Amino acid sequence: MTFKYSITLSSFSNLKEPLEKTLERLVLQNYDAVEMFGEPHTVDVKGANEMFCSFNIPVCGITGMWGPISEEGRKRRLLRSSKEVLAYSQEYVKDCVKMCHVLGGSEVNLCLFADDEFLTFDRNHAVLPQDQNERLIHNIAIPTLSKLTKYAFDYGIQLLLEPLNRYTTPFCTTTKEAIYIADQINQENFGLLLDTFHMNIEEDSIEEAIMESGGLLRHTHFADNNRKMPGSAHINFQSIIKSLNTIGYNKYISFEPILTNKEYETATKSGLDLMKAIEKT
Helix, strand or coil, X not given: CCCEEEEEHHHHHHHCCCHHHHHHHHHHCCCCCEEEXXXXXXXCHHHHHHHHHHCXXXXXXXXXXXXXXXXXXXXXXXXXXXXXXXXXXXXXXXXXXXXXHHHCCCEEEECCCECHHHCCCECCCCECCHHHHHHHHHHHHHHHXXXXXHHHHCCCXXXXXXXXXXXXXXXXXXXXXHHHHHHHHCCCCXXXXXXXXXXXXXXXXXXXXXXXXXXHEEEEEECCCCCCCXXXXXXXXXXXXXXXXXXXXXXXXXXXXXXXXXXXXXHHHHHHHHHHHHHHC
C-alpha cells in the first residue's frame, strides 16, 4: 500500500523562514501535502491558500496549537469548569474548522488539557487517579467534543483526538482512552490521530495500539523518540508501517519533528526517503 506523506508546518515555526521558502523546499523533496498550524487569527488565510495553490501543494489538515506550544495555546483548555474559558476554547476549534475548510483540508486535531485546579496528581510521574480522569472526561470532554463534532460535520471536517504523553497532559494519554471517548461520541467525523513520539512513552506496544484503533485511525504523526525525523533514533518504523498496512490504513503519514536548524533539508528528505524505502520492503 502506498502512503501519502505530509509534514507539519508548525515544525518550522522557530526557524523564522518565509513560508514561500519552506514550501519551495518541500515541493522539491516530493512531499504530497502540508499540515497547516492552527493559528487562525495570526494567519492571512486567504493569502496562505493562494500560496499553497501557487506551489500546487495541498493542505491535508490543521495542527491544533494546544498547551505549552504557545502563550495562546496555554489558554486553550477543553476540560474547564469556567464557562468563559471553555467557550474560548470551543471558539478556537470552530475557527480552526473554518480555516481548514477554506484551505481545502479535511481534519483538525484535538488535545485534552485542563486547569491546574483539576490536577491533584503525582507531578514527578504525572499519573492522575482514574476516577478523577473519568469524571472530567464524562462530565466535560464528551459533551463538549460531541457538540464540536456536529459543528465540524457541516463543514465536512473530521475532528481527531490525539493522545499525548503524561508529561504534557494527564488526560487521554493512550490509544485505549481515545478509543473509549470516540466510541462514546460515536459520530462518523470523529476519529483518532496517533503520534509515534507520544506512543513510544505511553503504549505497551505501538503496533498493538495501531491494530486496536482500526478504522478510527484517520491520521498519524511520525517522529522518532528524540522528536527528530524517523531514522534518527530507535523507534521501529518498519514494524509500525507493517501494522498500518495490516489495518488497511491509507491516510496521511505526517511528519512532526522539532527542527532547530535552517539547514533542515537533509533531515526532512532522509526521513521521507526512509519511509518510502520501508514501503517497498
